[in-house]
Each structure stands twice: as structure tokens, then as C-alpha cells.
Amino acid sequence: MSKVLGIDFGLKRIGLALGYEEFKMSFPYKTLEKKDNESLFIELKEIVKKEDIKKIVIGIPRYLNGEESLTTRQVKNFIKRLNSKLGLPVLSVDEALTSFEAEKILKSSASKKKLKDKKNIDQLAAVIILDSYFQTTS
Template sequence: MKYLGIDFGIKRVGLAVSDETGKMVFPLKTIHRSTRENLFLELLNIVEQKGIEAIVLGLPLRPDGEKSLTCRQAENFMHSLGRRTSLPIYTVNEAYTSLEAEEILSGKGIRGKKQKESLDQAAAMIILESFLECIPYERGLK
């Protein structure tokens, strides 16, 4: 099954995609938001072009499990996207994925402007990877 990982943000939306087996994850792109409608049009176009079968969205929960303002905005985005597609949309807690992505990119020597350009995609990869790691356990395969 091919998945699209989404790191939702008010200004930028990072995307990552899995291979057909759901075992490997790749950065796809960062969408710089102009209008809400353009964002959905671009996402649905990607879903069709890449043959996406399910979507994984990161929700930034606080450490205490409470929902932040950004989390509520991401949930609103999820509901709006759900009205535009029949694909299943899964969520994972994505607290600190941007920080983790920043550390990974810094460790690879990617800094400054290059890091900023890749950060949202790297966070989307982490979101998608964390979701995919849980699938075998849910199916009793590990």
C-alpha cells in the first residue's frame, strides 16, 4: 500500500511518500501555502499522480496529551481533506518531529537555507515512518 505522509503547517506543508510495499519512505516536496483551496488541489493532484492509497497526518499533541492550537488546525485540515477524498486518513502524534528532523539534517551536514527547504519533508518522513513501524504490530506480524 502506498502512503502519503503530511507534516501540516500554517505556512508550509511537508510531504513524504512510501513505496508500494509501505517499507521505504522518501521525501516528496514542500508545499508553500497560498490559499487553502490551492493546497487541497495540489494535494489531490499528488494523490492521483502518485497512486496514493492512504494518508498519514501528523498531529502535534502536547507532552501532556492536550491539543495545541496547531493540533486543532491540523484536525480541521484533516476533516476538510476527508471531505475531498475517500482515502483513509490516519493520524500520529508528531510532537517534536521538526526538532528531530532538524537534528538528522544537521547530522548530515545540511544547515541554513538548505535545511529550511528540507525540514518539512524530513518531518513528514518521520511521521510516515513512525506510522509504518506500527502496522506490523497491529496485524500481529512481529
């Protein structure tokens, strides 16, 4: 079974989701606090090994008009480093409004406590990124 790691890259936190490519299903996994890059890559490498990840899918943020933002460039640099540090295929998908969509889903289905915890939003955004990838590969 091929496991895929979905990543919602943020300036403070990185939301993670696990997915199964054969079933096109994904689940919230974890939120990493962004410290220095080296400890972040060590943590990601441990997760990849522990979960036997075969592929990574990361959301690329853009302005609504399609233009790149400062965060877009940061994510592209992050992808290059992921490739060199982990040696896995890293694919990208458009992540337009995934955090907004995640917050909307939590508002309609979860307690206020879950909504206040930004980690839940980050993980759900990573799930939405993975689901978007799965929809394009069917």
C-alpha cells in the same frame, strides 16, 4: 504496491513524504507553501492522482504533556477537509518533536545550506511521521 502520503502540517508550509507500505520505506517528496486552502487541496489532489496514493498519514501535534494546542485543532479540521475532498483514508499519528528530530538529523548529516532550507526539515518531518506509522503497523 500501496503508496502512502505522509504529511507534516505547518502554518506556513506542508511537508510531504511518499512511502511504500509493503516495504515500510519512505522518502522526502515535496514541500507545499500554504496559500489558500482551495489551491492547497487542488495541489494535493493532483499529487494523489499522479502518485496513485492509496492512504494519507498526517502528524497530529500536541504539547509534550499530551494536551491539544491550537495547531492540533487546525490539523483535525484539515483532516476532515482531506477526507471530504480526496475520499481517501486519512490516518493520524502523534508527531511530537518530529520537526525537532528532522532538524537534528539534518544537522548531523547535511550541509548548512540544507539545514537553512526549511523545506528540507518539513519533508524530513513527513518522513519521520510515515516511519512512525509503519512501525505501528508491523
